[in-house]
Structures are given as C-alpha cells and as structure tokens.
Amino acid sequence: MFEIFAQYLQSKIELSDQELKMIEEVCVVRKLRRNQYLLQEGDIWRYNAFITKGCLRTYSVDDRSMEHVLNFAIENYWIGDRESLLNGTPSRFNIDAIEDSTLLLISKENFAGLMKSIPQFQDLVNLIIERSFVAIQDRINNSISLNAEEKYIRFIEKQPQIALRVPQHMIASYLGMTPETLSRIRKQSSKKQ
Template sequence: MYEIFQKYLDDKVTLTQSESDYIQSFAIIKKLRKRQYLLQEGDIWKYDAFITKGCLRTYSVDEKGSEHVNSFSIENWWTGDRESLLLQQPSRFNIDAIEDSELVLFTHENFEMLCHEIPAFNNMVNGILQKSFIAAQNRIQASLSFTAEEKYLNFITKYPGFASRIPQTMIASYLGMTPETLSRIRKQTAKK
C-alpha cells in the first residue's frame, strides 16, 4: 500500500531516488478495521498520518455524551490531531475508521527530521497546512451564514462521493444538525 503514498509524493514534489527511499525507510504501515480507533480521547497524538485507503472520522464527545464530527478524511489525505501533536497534550478527539482503512504513519520526530532535511518535502507540508487552514476558514464561514439546507448542498458539491460512503448520522453531526433534519432535507431536495 505504500505505492499510493509514493504516487502522491511523486505528484506533489520532485525527489531524488535516495530521498524517496529515505522517506520510505521511516514509513509505518497501519491497517484499521471498520470502527477501530486510530486515536482515543485523552491520548497524545504522535504521528503524521496519510490515508492510502478507506475513510476515517475525527470527532469529540461533549459533557452530555453527544458526538460532534470534526472532520472526515479519505484516501490521499492526512489525518491526526494537530493540537495534541503540537502542544503535546491529551487529545480531545477520537479518530476511528468508517471503513476498513490503510495508513502510512510517520512518528512526528521522524517527520520533522524529514522536513528539515528535505526542503521540498517541507514545502509540500506547508502547502498542505495552508490548504487545511483555508478549508477550515470556509467551514466556519458556512456554519455562520448557511441554513441547514444550504450547508448540506454545499457539502455534497464540495465533497461529492462522501455522501454515499458515510452514514447520514455522521454527516448530520459534521454539519451541525440532527439526523432527522438531514433526513427531511434530503427528502426535500430529492424532489427538486
């Protein structure tokens, strides 16, 4: 499964063969079965994780016991808890697999070392962070100014394909509404 990550790298940066091999030498392959956890609340996250196959969700649980989905991550994207990683503090999130999944992990130490030693790799990582930040900004924007229906329509145009592989309950939670509301919205919009 490392080939998927290799392909991603080749697509994003130009590396010498020895740099590629060097990166690969630190990669840890991890398989997760559906419902299995990658990170549990309270643990400190220590990796940089790339998904080569499958779909994961990051969520938190509030005092009343309700789950709030923070994000979905699928193949060819990254996951983890940056706050826990950066501040080395217990995570407030859980990350688990929605489907059987496969990941390539790097311990953060190794990852930082790679960033330091391979400037092109470092630039790629910064680019990813930029894009993540912009996506987060847009999500805030949507949550402030959209109605429930607009949020859903925005979601399916922005992430086509997600709706078919992720349970509606989780999508509803991600969008900040109840499953019942999402169900009704879908019925409405299907008509049109």
C-alpha cells in the same frame, strides 16, 4: 502501501529515488478495522498519518454523549490531531475508521527530519497547512452563515466522494444538525430535482 504514498508525493513534488527511500524507511503501516480507533480522547497523538485506503473521521463526544464530527478523511488525505502533536497534550478528539482502512504513520521526530533533509517535502507540508487553514475558514463561515439546506448542498458539492461513503447520521453531525433534519432536507431536495 508505500507505492500509493509515493504516487501522491510525486504528483505534488519532485523527489529523487534516494529521497523516496528516506521517506519509506520512516513510514509505519497501520491497518484499522471498521470502527477501530486510531486515536482516543485523552491519548497523546505522536504521528503524521496519511491514508492509503479507507475512510476515517475525527470527532468529539460532549457530556451528553453526543458526537460532533470535525472532519472526514479518505484516501490521499492526512489525518491526526495537530494540537496534541504540537503541544504533547492529551487529545480532545477521537479518530476512528468508518471503513477498513490502511494508513502510513510517520513519527513527529522522523517527520521533522524529513522536512529538514528534503526542502520540497517542507514546501509540500506548508502548502497542505495553508490549504487546511483555508478549508477551516470556509467551514466556520458556512456553519455560521448558511442555513441547514445550504450547508448540506455545499457539503455534497465540495465532498461528493465522502458523502457517498459516510452514514447519514455522521454527515448530520458534521453539518451540525439532527439526522431528522438532514433526512427532511434530503427528501425536499430530491423532490426539487
């Protein structure tokens, strides 16, 4: 499992064998079966999690038991609840596995230690945070300015690998529409092709 993470890291930053060993020593492997939780609402999130295999989602459940998907994550993605991690507060979200999945977990304390000890690791973290911020801005803009069909087309264009692996009702939730609306949009777009 660590080999996948090491390849990811080395594709982004230069690390010595000693630095890779430091990182490997603090990684904990976590395997999840399909539908198994990584995090449940109300629990405190204490890790940075890197996905080596599988597909997960982050979502909330409202008072009418409706699920609202915030994001999906697949191999070579990071996942977790930053707010809970940074503030030590109970999470408002659930994270579960859509497929059997394997992750590497690094505790908050160990992660901070790696950033202090390995400057280029800190640089990578900063880059990931910057890209996440841009992606969140784009998602908010799309959700308030695009119609349902445009949202779906943008999702398919930007995340085709996820679109093929995630059930349609979850994609509908992510896009803020009903499964029926998504089904109608998919039928209409297939007729256009």
